[in-house]
Amino acid sequence: MNNLERSPLHSLHAGAAMVSSGGKLFVEAYDSDARECGLVDLANLHRVGFRGTQAADYLAGHGFSLPSQPNTAVRQSGGEWIARLSMNEYFLLGALNDGGERLAQLEAGWALSQQTNYCLPRQDSHTCLALFGPRISEIMAKLCGVDLSALAFAPGSVAQTSVARVNGIIVNTGTNDTPCFHLLFDRASAHYLWHVLIDAMQEFDGAPAGIKALPVSPR
Numbered sequence: 001m002n003n004l005e006r007s008p009l010h011s012l013h014a015g016a017a018m019v020s021s022g023g024k025l026f027v028e029a030y031d032s033d034a035r036e037c038g039l040v041d042l043a044n045l046h047r048v049g050f051r052g053t054q055a056a057d058y059l060a061g062h063g064f065s066l067p068s069q070p071n072t073a074v075r076q077s078g079g080e081w082i083a084r085l086s087m088n089e090y091f092l093l094g095a096l097n098d099g100g101e102r103l104a105q106l107e108a109g110w111a112l113s114q115q116t117n118y119c120l121p122r123q124d125s126h127t128c129l130a131l132f133g134p135r136i137s138e139i140m141a142k143l144c145g146v147d148l149s150a151l152a153f154a155p156g157s158v159a160q161t162s163v164a165r166v167n168g169i170i171v172n173t174g175t176n177d178t179p180c181f182h183l184l185f186d187r188a189s190a191h192y193l194w195h196v197l198i199d200a201m202q203e204f205d206g207a208p209a210g211i212k213a214l215p216v217s218p219r
Helices: 057-062 103-109 136-141 186-206
Strands: 017-021 024-030 037-041 048-052 073-075 081-086 087-094 119-122 126-132 157-161 166-172 180-186 206-209
Touching: 024 037, 024 206, 037 186, 048 057, 048 103, 057 087, 073 206, 081 157, 087 103, 087 180, 126 136, 126 186, 136 180, 136 186, 166 186, 180 186, 186 206
Parallel strands: 037 206
Antiparallel strands: 017 024, 037 126, 048 087, 048 119, 073 081, 081 087, 126 180, 157 166, 166 180
């Protein structure tokens, strides 16, 4: 696995069992995996954005189902998620079963044309963490001013907000029975937010976790 792409947080995962998917490394599990709540490093999961008045037509033409309105997200049949950030901008998050390879190919195949549809590379600009567990809205309440409770922030909801003073995107990828948020934010803030979230989880019996522990994953 030495030649596989590593997460910017790989130095924090010493002793964890690793697994490869789509030529990238992910933490599969820790010796003592998460209990009540877990935080999973998904930095290597491929992501990409598209913006423009014809972005919706472009994505639909490639077989994707799109959210009907801004600040909502839709899970794809292949396990990917598409979040609609505005009328004409979309953020795509890959599936773990292929390490996001479908989105990587979509990005590689994009070419500037007469269509008003622009590709926004997100692999190096953003990173991704998954936070799961029954009390994740309480954890996030310590760091974010937006109400992320079950009544206010239903599955499929998207919030563009600040988490511990870092601008980011929160996507509710869970269900009512298995809460899970995917957090997308500036890649340079990965170490900072990882430690902030781990600290915020302590009173809720939370801990780092591997992808094997995800109750609802982008598979």
